[in-house]
Amino acid sequence: MARNPTAAQRAALAAILATFEPQVRDAFLSAVYAARSRVSLQELISAYERGDLPAMLELLRMEQGSFWQLQEAIRQAGVAGGTNVAKTLPAGLKGSFSFNGQHPRAEQLLRELGAQLVQGMEQDTLEAARRVIVSALQEGRASRAVALDLTGRMATSGTLKGQRVGGMIGLTPDQADWVVNARLDLRALDRRYFTRKLRDRRYDPMVRKAIESGKPLSPAQVDKITGRYKDRLLAYRGQVVATHEVHAAQAAGRHEAYLQLSEGDNVAAVTKKWIHGHSKEPRRDHRQMDGTVIAFDQDFVMDDGARLRFPHDPRGGIKHSAGCNCTMFYRVVPKKD
Secondary structure (H helix, E strand, O other), rough: OOOOOOOOHHHHHHHEEEEEHHHHHHHHHHOOOOHHHHOOHHHHHHHHOOHHHHHHHHOOOHHHHHHHHHHHHHHHHHHHHHHHHHHHHOOOOOOOOOOOOOOOOHHHHHOOOOOHHHHHHHHHHHHHHHHHHHHHHHHHHOHHHHHHHHHHHEOOOOOOOOOOOOOOOOHHHHHHHHHHHHHHHHHHOHHHHHHHOOOOOHHHHHHHHHHHOOOOOHHHHHHHHHEEEEEHHHHHHHHHHHHHHHHHHHHHHHHHHHHHOOOOOOOEEEEEEOEEEEOOOHHHHHHOOOOEEEOOOOEEOOOOOEEEOOOOOHHHHHHHOOOOOOOEEEEEEEEEO
16 A cells, blocks of 8 residues: 555545535534524623623523534534545455444544534633623723624624624634724724734725824724624634634544554554645644654654644644644555465
């Protein structure tokens, strides 16, 4: 068997990513819009007027049930990764192995896929909301404006008609800070606003005119501009989540498939080879790991001590998986007759 990924193997990986990334992205966005629609705007306004931060955060909490479609899409990406292994085996093993998605270990693995994401999304939403609310209280913003800033305003046209757009729910705490700072820039007519890469550039002439004339933007204009900024940040996060989760799911599914294969009677050994993916900002240890071959039951040890079974291994956390394009090549040695 070849010692590097074949064109067919690379094509199979690309097909999994092309199929499941849109599904995971859309499921992520659906969960966010569903969470926004369940928030009682009036109760949120009342809690803000009372200065009751805990009550506001409780209203904004995302229910676990919102995420079942997202977790299912990630699970299916894991199954696809495992199922694909049988198609890339040596001639002597083809037809004699199929991925068992109902193996107890595989079922547990597939259940866990995306679980960390779901937990993190709820925590992110609450922390992002907390930062926005604290900033709003300090500025003395009107209660209804703040509530709409958090939940978004109902879209009356377009593909998102009937959904709350321009909301904070679904963003990360860092993204919440970017929005708060963008709002401050717009109110102060600060040109730093133009450094924000994901801003909606359609509003640049409006902002530029206000800066040049020294005439402040109206609160409604600021809300509209920052609302579109939040929409673009949410779309960006959705794509990042999709790319990360599908990479991780298919890698975990493949690893489980090769584990099942190695436990069979007709395999002498399985080795694995790290293939660096040449990302825009490559990690030094990932690049140095390129071409390293180890036994299947061994770990790749990174500079920070993290022990990874494969690229995108959940053990390494987001530090080793975000933006990583590395893949794993497995070599199977059949038993001789």
